Amino acid sequence: MIAVGGYEGERVAILGLGRSGLSAARALAAGGARPVLWDDNPDARARAEGEGFELRDLGREGAFADVVALVTSPGIPHLYPAPNPMIAAAWEAGVPVDNDIGLFFRALGQGAWDDLDTPPRVVAVTGSNGKSTTSALIHHVLESAGRPAQLAGNIGRGVLDIDPPGEAGVIVLELSSYQTDLARALTPDIAVFTNLTPDHLDRHGGLGGYFAAKRRLFAEGGPDRAIIGVDEPEGRSLANQLSTAPSDDRVIRVSSGAKLSGPGWQVFARKGYLAEWRKGRQVGAIDLREIRGLPGAHNHQNACAAYAACRALGLGPRQIEAGFRSFEGLPHRSQIVAEANGVTFVNDSKATNVDSALKALMAFDRVRWICGGLMKEGGLSALAPGLEHVVKAYVIGREAAGFALELSGVEAETCTHMETAVARAVAEAEPGETVLLAPAAASFDQYDNFEKRGEDFATRVRAAVG
Known part of the structure; x- marks a missing residue:
């Protein structure tokens, strides 16, 4: 404590x-x-x-x-x-x-860590999507490299329930906008912003308020390093606000899909390859394509952010790559739950909104897609680029028929219940295809939470394929 x-x-x-x-x-x-x-x-x-x-x-x-x-x-x-x-x-x-996050930073500032040769450091991760995977990946890489680390906040233990950090200890925090919005102290050593997509808008009075809540992590405490996803305008704006010059390497820009350039510090992934550039030259690279725990462009963005954080903590590229290769992913987030007869079964129940589901669809070539639930505002039109990857959709939820009508141009079967959807997908899937649960909807019409939905999917898949 x-x-x-x-x-x-x-x-x-x-x-x-x-x-x-x-x-x-x-x-x-x-x-x-x-x-x-x-x-x-x-x-x-x-x-x-x-x-x-x-x-x-x-x-x-x-x-x-x-x-x-x-x-x-x-x-x-x-x-x-x-x-x-x-x-x-x-x-x-x-x-x-x-809130408890403010109390944590207050307490850490008062701790008796001045006598340590290497005081503890805090890495705080926020953003709309990917912050759980990014936080867990940083923690995993640190542990695999032999660095003492604890994972807390929105994931792992409560932030005040962790053990007092010791020599060279690292605390990795996943922080939601609800937590950053109110904390009176926010002083991480390294702060990470993954991305921004509309979410929790009623709680923050709109997209501007939502972004402002995330931005507090960087504006209030002035981290030594700021790792910023620049694939959206908000991230590019934030990186610009924090930089004092193009060569200012206190800001590390990360991207999935765009080649970044300039005299500063950049980490980006293109076509499955992660590259680190600093002062105009490449200093590290990892082939992400065969790393099973990090499939798809969205996970490559997570990998870039985690890589940058670990580099800022002093780890070498090969240490980080070794940690990546042993990372199994998080439950309900692009989690491989079974493989049988050439078919891969993936649980991404955490994909509760359209943006997350689109990223999941884009990660695989031929998808038997289990989707549906309590649909959020805005409809499903933004899923269009990912529907090209869908062989067939199997729709669950109390309003499955209405959800299926929103999937223009895709063969969709109204299954209503997970049991039926899994059975139909298993019966029809062919070698080389992926049966993917990525609902693009909340779970509350049929389940207590997305974890229960994912567990139901995994249990029925394992029972069906043996």
């Missing part, structure tokens, strides 16, 4: 008692604070009370009279689409609002 100091003897309110809320309460208590906790869910309150924490209804009059700070869970809206009433009450009382 990372103990959070600076609040000794003071009351700090905690709103929201999921993983991050309870973790923050424990960390504050360990640092000498007196946490008071609240959640609208009585079961969550009972769990907190069972751990000996004091409960306080933060919605009642005067609840913040003796409170010096409020720590809120990332999932609770603090501005858009409307402020949570308890957060608004904290504002009215002049009480600073923070």
Whole structure:
């Protein structure tokens, strides 16, 4: 656990008692604070009370009279689409609002690491797509190279639940826009921006607010190195804002598909080959085409970002390549779950939006595509470039028939349930084809979350192919 100091003897309110809320309460208590906790869910309150924490209804009059700070869970809206009433009450009382990420960076700055020969370093990864894979890949490469590393944030352990880092330790954080938007301290040593596509727009008041939440990771703390995906205008703008000259190698630009040039530091992938250029010459390269855990252009972008982060941490190209080759990928993200009779079965249940599903489709040549679910705003027209790779679509979800009608020019069978879709795809797939679950939709019409959907797919595939 990372103990959070600076609040000794003071009351700090905690709103929201999921993983991050309870973790923050424990960390504050360990640092000498007196946490008071609240959640609208009585079961969550009972769990907190069972751990000996004091409960306080933060919605009642005067609840913040003796409170010096409020720590809120990332999932609770603090501005858009409307402020949570308890957060608004904290504002009215002049009480600073923070989250567990802000507490983490605050605690790290107060830690007793000055005596270490090599102090710990923090790599923070944000972006719309690929941040989980990028974070896990950085962590995996570090561990495979013998560097002590921990993975936390949106993936792995809660950020305050990790062990205090030791000599030369590296903490890799995956951070969502919900986390970066509110944290009062954001001071990573290396910050990574993967890409930007529309998501969570209601929570951030539009695309500009969403980008601004991501940008805070770079603007608030001034990382030593900024690794920026420049395949979208927002990334190019951010890289330009952070650079002081074309040769400024504190900014590492990364791309999947575009050859980058100039006197600075670039890492890019084209036609399956990763190349690192610095000061106008190539200094490293990796053939990504046969690395099974990183299929497709979207994963090549992840590989470029992870490569750049590991290079900034002092690893050599061959060390990084060895780590790439042993990386098996993350569950539900381009995860190979079976191979039988020349057919590959891939679980990309995390592809809950059109952009993610398109990238998954583009990664394979002949696809038997299992898709459908709770369709998001905007329709499916943006999938058009990937539909050329689809042999046939097998549509699931409560509104499968309507979803299938959106797939213009593709043979689509309305299956409704995963069991039927997997059975039909297995029966019809031919050698050289890929049966791909990439729903392009949320899971909540039939499953609790995308993980449950992916597990259902994997279980039925393995049962069908033996």
